[in-house]
Amino acid sequence: MRTMHERMEEGLLFTDECEGLPEERLAAKQLMREFNVSDPSETEQRVKLLAKIFHVEEALASTFWIEPPFSFAYGSHISIGEGTYINVGCTFIDDGKLEVGKRVMFGPNVTIATVSHPINPEMREYMYTSPVSIGDDCWIGAGVTICPGVNIGDGTTIGAGSVVTKDIPDHVVAVGNPCRVLRKVSEQDMTTYNHGHPIDPADLAEERQLRNS
Incomplete structure (x- = not known):
């Protein structure tokens, strides 16, 4: 017989009030509260808390950043991969597996769900998980909702306010409700920003000089 944890991992119907699951969530929420009320100057403490929350080494937790409040x-x-930045107000419902790649940028108030319920009203107490994955170098715009079972490819941009219900491939711009591919990332995107403003090497050199001064 499978355990409830195994049923969760395998995408089978489950409930979450046994096998220590309530205690796991409580311990996680206590860490979440501690992180969310921490002082912005307490960088080392925040890294320690992130390491505990995600069950990783502090060396990895120091390579990404999350702005409170953050819910899970x-x-x-x-x-979460190194170089990833998660802006304020994001909610990751991680009953199922949620993989975020390297150098991913999240706008404010992004919601990701890995769990759902049967449509049958008499079965609503049950849940089932579908993993979500987001590739490297993605930009997830403000207010995006990513539904269970979605995979987003490398280098893709999801426009603000989109509701992502199906997989999105690599290196595209996708927007809307439901989210659809608008276009591929183009050569022009590599040389311009902000509606055609050129990316100037001299300007970038100036920015780097200011950054390192």
Whole structure:
């Protein structure tokens, strides 16, 4: 017989009030509260808390950044790659596995869900998980909702306010409700920003000089 944890991992119907699951969520929410009320100057403390939340080494937790408030279900089912930035007000419901790649940028108030319920009203107490993955170098705009089972490819931009219900491929711009591919990332995107403003090497050199001064 499978355990409830195994049923969760395999995408089978489950409930979450046994096998220590309520205690896991409580412990996670206590860490979540501590992180969310921490002082912005307490960088080292925030890194320690992130390491505990995601069950990773502090060396990895120091390579990504999350702006409070941040909400999640367990934390331990989330993996985040180095260089990723998660802006304020994001909610990751991680009953199922949630993988975030490297150098991903999240706008404010992004919601990701890895769990759902049967449509049958008599079965609503049950849940099932579908993992979510986001590739490297993605930009997830403000207010995006990513539904269970979605995979987003490398280098893709999801426009603000989109509701992502199906997989989105690599290196595209996708927008809307439901989210659809608008176009591929183009050569022009590599040389311009902000509606055609050129990316000037001299300007970038100036920015780097200011950054390192």
